[in-house]
Amino acid sequence: MIKILHLVSSLSIKSGVMSVIMNYYRNIDKNKVQFDFCYFMDGEDTYEAEINSLGGHTIKISRPSLSIKFFNEINGFFEKQKGIYTALHIHEIYLTFIFATIAKKNGIKNVITHCHATQYSDKKINALRNRILCIPLKKQANYYFSCSKAAGSFLYGEKYLKTEKVKIINNAIDCEKYKFDPNIRSVMRKKLGIEKNLVIGHIGRFNKQKNHSFLIDLFYLIQKKEKNAKLLLVGDGPLFQTIQEKVKKLNLNNNVIFLGRRKDIPDILQAMDIFLLPSLFEGLPVVGVEAQASGLPVVFSNSITQEICLFNYKYLDLNQSPEYWAQEVLSIDRNCNRIQAFLNVKEKGFDIKEEAKKLENIYLEMDI
Structure with missing residues (x-):
């Protein structure tokens, strides 16, 4: 069995991203693939109990920042997890520049970025920030996922899409x-x-x-x-x-x-x-x-x-x-x-x- 670590903002039931991940988690063969979740925002109603019942684990970290303290925290976390995860699956794409580098440094060879939207944010300041932070994304990840061709074109560009480097992971349902x-x-x-x-x-x-x-x-x-x-x-x-x-x-x-x-x-x-x-x-x-x-x-x-x-x-x-x-x-x-x-x-x-x-x-x- 291999283990995949998902990086999300929260485990909230309100989250559309978590809804997609959980649909896959419930239906994937957990004798072959198991999920853990790393998150940084609390919520009242979450998937935590269900994740635990499916055999996964949840890890709460500090809210991301550019502080040395945060970088040390993440580095310490991945040092303790050496040899556990086959891949880091990043859903908060603007955090790739932090997590990809530290994960690879600590032995995680595969970094997946997963685009779930066709905008960086609906807030102008956040959109500008995220756009800048995502500039090195294609060099830092080695697997590129997207929920649609439109979202894939938005984040990775038409060239990547046409060369089939981007894998479309449909937002599938039962x-x-x-x-x-x-x-x-x-x-x-x-x-x-x-x-x-x-x-x-x-x-x-x-x-x-x-x-x-x-x-x-x-x-x-x-x-x-x-x-x-x-x-x-x-x-x-x-x-x-x-x-x-x-x-x-x-x-x-x-x-x-x-x-x-x-x-x-x-x-x-x-x-x-x-x-x-x-x-x-x-x-x-x-x-x-x-x-x-x-x-x-x-x-x-x-x-x-x-x-x-x-x-x-x-x-x-x-x-x-x-x-x-x-x-x-x-x-x-x-x-x-x-x-x-x-x-x-x-x-x-x-x-x-x-x-x-x-x-x-x-x-x-x-x-x-």
């Missing part, structure tokens, strides 16, 4: 878990009090990236044309209260349902009629794959790679007005066969059982 079930749909719609409504949904953290403000403007126009329309919003985050206040100002209180964070995402997707994802940027959003596997028609913004377009979808320009979007959303075909959708998504390379085997083989080849 497709069968999202298979459409009319009975679950009926139960969920009754439970949520939306049995006779046109139900539009969105799942995502309330931050700038997910573009909730535009989403509310769009739904305001949809609701004018479809009086019985309801909007389900799943998630929490820093802009949660701001969006709630906007809903109140537009007198949409009775039409927008805030569900908070939920653990029954497959069932909630069954209850929806249309899914909207007007993000300002993404790598390849897992929730978009999940929504399509459940058979929902999905409307994506053009800032999201078309690699996400798998089943019944529309792909709209964010430069177009909310009025245009509203018209397109309401014209989408909602009468497709939702039951077969999960098979379409599975066949296009997003089934976690198959993709986990591919990742497992990549790791094992590093140990040869």
